[in-house]
Amino acid sequence: ETGVTQSPTHLIKTRGQQVTLRCSSQSGHNTVSWYQQALGQGPQFIFQYYREEENGRGNFPPRFSGLQFPNYSSELNVNALELDDSALYLCASSLWGLANYGYTFGSGTRLTVV
């Protein structure tokens, strides 16, 4: 059984640019969610996808968008990057209906905006 894999592991972007982060869900999982974790803080929920549809969103602006593909892999896109977007971005997959118990997190992508 494979876990959740994220790419790239590290990324440096310039303010105003756009970035795409990728996530491969754990085998058998059909739900994916994304989190932003600033230094010293707990992860903050961005949004969740189930069967390619967004079905939950946290308090993040529209320039944070995502996609889930038929194979349940996922992308997080961030437009017009700001310095405060620098953080660890975490992807988590689960099997619908087992939300609490079934969340498996990846190791994250460290994004630095300069």
Added chain:
Amino acid sequence: LAKTTQPISMDSYEGQEVNITCSHNNIATNDYITWYQQFPSQGPRFIIQGYKTKVTNEVASLFIPADRKSSTLSLPRVSLSDTAVYYCLVGDSGAGSYQLTFGKGTKLSVIP
């Protein structure tokens, strides 16, 4: 979503039992209590989940009193590798739009 309160940090010596208590005064009837562990630059890892009374697995125990307004994660005989941040989460495990709400967690430091 129920708000949780837990100590910011704790220190413990190797081999001791560590108890981390989380308060969740407005927990709802359907809410479960879940604990995650996170090492630096890694994603959170599920430790244990419970609804009431006591739950035990191979790495930890979770104690939940009858009123469910608090819970205690117990780590037996900690080692240096248990140094991490521990998060208490409360939420409905049923279907529907669901998000995990993390607080700042408890930073546990295990001392040799």
